[in-house]
Amino acid sequence: MDDARRRLAGGWVLVEDDRIEALGTGAPPPGRVDRRLDARGKVVLPGLVNTHHHLPQTLTRNVPRVQEAPLFRWLVELYEVWRGASEQSVDVAARVGLGELLLTGCTTSTDHLYLFPRGQERLVDVEIAAARDLGIRFHPTRGSMSRGHSQGGLPPDDVVQDEDAILADSRRLIREHHDARPRAMTRIALAPCSPFSVTDDLMRRTADLAREHGVRLHTHLAETKDEEAYCLAQYGVRPVEYVRRLGWLGPDVWMAHAVHLSPEEVALFGSTRTSVAHCPSSNFRLGSGVAPVRALVEAGAAVGLGVDGSASNDSSNMLAEARQALLAHRIGSDPSRWLTAEEVLWMATRGGAACLGRDDIGSLEPGKAADLVLIDTRRLSYAGASSDLLAALVFTPFPAPADTVIVNGRIVVDSGELVGVDVPALVARADALSEDMLRRASAATGNDYFRRS
Numbered sequence: 001m002d003d004a005r006r007r008l009a010g011g012w013v014l015v016e017d018d019r020i021e022a023l024g025t026g027a028p029p030p031g032r033v034d035r036r037l038d039a040r041g042k043v044v045l046p047g048l049v050n051t052h053h054h055l056p057q058t059l060t061r062n063v064p065r066v067q068e069a070p071l072f073r074w075l076v077e078l079y080e081v082w083r084g085a086s087e088q089s090v091d092v093a094a095r096v097g098l099g100e101l102l103l104t105g106c107t108t109s110t111d112h113l114y115l116f117p118r119g120q121e122r123l124v125d126v127e128i129a130a131a132r133d134l135g136i137r138f139h140p141t142r143g144s145m146s147r148g149h150s151q152g153g154l155p156p157d158d159v160v161q162d163e164d165a166i167l168a169d170s171r172r173l174i175r176e177h178h179d180a181r182p183r184a185m186t187r188i189a190l191a192p193c194s195p196f197s198v199t200d201d202l203m204r205r206t207a208d209l210a211r212e213h214g215v216r217l218h219t220h221l222a223e224t225k226d227e228e229a230y231c232l233a234q235y236g237v238r239p240v241e242y243v244r245r246l247g248w249l250g251p252d253v254w255m256a257h258a259v260h261l262s263p264e265e266v267a268l269f270g271s272t273r274t275s276v277a278h279c280p281s282s283n284f285r286l287g288s289g290v291a292p293v294r295a296l297v298e299a300g301a302a303v304g305l306g307v308d309g310s311a312s313n314d315s316s317n318m319l320a321e322a323r324q325a326l327l328a329h330r331i332g333s334d335p336s337r338w339l340t341a342e343e344v345l346w347m348a349t350r351g352g353a354a355c356l357g358r359d360d361i362g363s364l365e366p367g368k369a370a371d372l373v374l375i376d377t378r379r380l381s382y383a384g385a386s387s388d389l390l391a392a393l394v395f396t397p398f399p400a401p402a403d404t405v406i407v408n409g410r411i412v413v414d415s416g417e418l419v420g421v422d423v424p425a426l427v428a429r430a431d432a433l434s435e436d437m438l439r440r441a442s443a444a445t446g447n448d449y450f451r452r453s
Helices: 055-060 071-082 087-103 123-134 163-177 200-213 225-235 239-245 263-272 280-285 293-299 318-328 341-355 386-395 423-445
Strands: 011-016 019-025 042-046 048-050 106-113 137-144 189-192 216-221 253-257 275-278 303-305 372-376 404-407 410-414
Touching: 042 341, 042 386, 048 303, 048 318, 048 341, 055 071, 055 087, 055 106, 055 423, 071 225, 071 423, 087 106, 087 123, 087 404, 087 410, 087 423, 106 123, 106 216, 106 404, 123 137, 123 163, 137 163, 163 200, 189 200, 200 216, 216 239, 225 239, 239 263, 263 293, 275 293, 275 341, 280 318, 293 303, 303 318, 303 341, 318 341, 318 386, 341 386
Parallel strands: 048 106, 106 137, 137 189, 189 216, 216 253, 253 275, 275 303
Antiparallel strands: 011 019, 042 372, 372 404, 404 410
16 A cells, blocks of 8 residues: 555565564565564555544444434433443453454554543543553544533533533643654544534634644534534534634544535535545444545545444444445446445555554555554455455455454464453453443433333
8 A cells, every 4th residue: 555556466574673674575685584474375454544433332332222323312312321431341342442453454543532421531541551452553532522411512411521621631641642753652632522512612722722732633524414404503504614614624634424515515625635534334324324435535635444433333343344435335326436445445544544644654665664464365255356355355245354463563463363362351341341331321211221212
């Protein structure tokens, strides 16, 4: 995924410490090598980049009560469950979600954590610690909600925060965790949740704070028609015009979803170099629609892929998300406008890197971070696909886990297994915490979250 999108048959990659030293074909250069990885029969890719997630939702997958709910009802119902989040549940959920991502070839992920129950204000720190243990490159965003139901917002009043407290914690996270150096493992971004859960003032103050410290901005935008109707009723304009007036378009901003854009708004994203996290699985799951990705790319906007939260995707599988993106843009469209497998992989690598403002990840090139994925193609699911093995990784209906994943020069997945993780024990902890959260929400609301509504 360099600019020429080269495919090196019979190639090799030389890694030194945390970076790629060289790559090529034929015999590798002579010299001392501490460890060799035999990649015969395998495809070697740059690590995939996930541009949108809500890791705590990993404990609330396919909740029966909201399996057929569109976004607004889905949110209102699940706020009641998520208000029971704790440091323990967020830690376990982060390990599950980030572990899934690693197993499917993702080496860099962001997360959008925006709900902080009373007394649980340091949940982003918990996620950062989990990411460091697993060895994944991490871009957590300090999310926020400040407009509760009594102010015309969607969330209950008791799950929103004071705006001064939000900004103070944002400063703290930048000070304690943001690393602007090349090949950094942790970078912070700021992310008010959505037009229906924050105030204009918080949006402006957050943008000022982010630009003062040189960190990026993120939010949900134009995800559903309900959001569009909300913005027209509350602000008198569509979502894109709302954020434009607040200074929220530009090369330091990436938006999640961007499904309902007019041609003029697509052009505005391109001219301002505003990036988009495309989340097709979540958009299908909630019936939200399909983002105009081909038009955005042609307009000059960077587009990456996002698995979104596991309560609206039910998985953290980057290769599956790539396949969903491939298929999403074929229904009812001119075949000449379809996305190709190579274009989807570009979004999953270079496009994602651009969303996160990184020029040191997303491709296999000398000097870039040593983030590599090895996938064995000698599996039944790839039999008969030898004519284009790169495309097979996207077209195959059920992508197999990666065999080896290297992040920053460190092997974190070996022989298809997470290094140093007791997976059965982690699953048992996740199941117990999930059931406890659903039981408590059922008791508090009188709604049975174990039954379909």
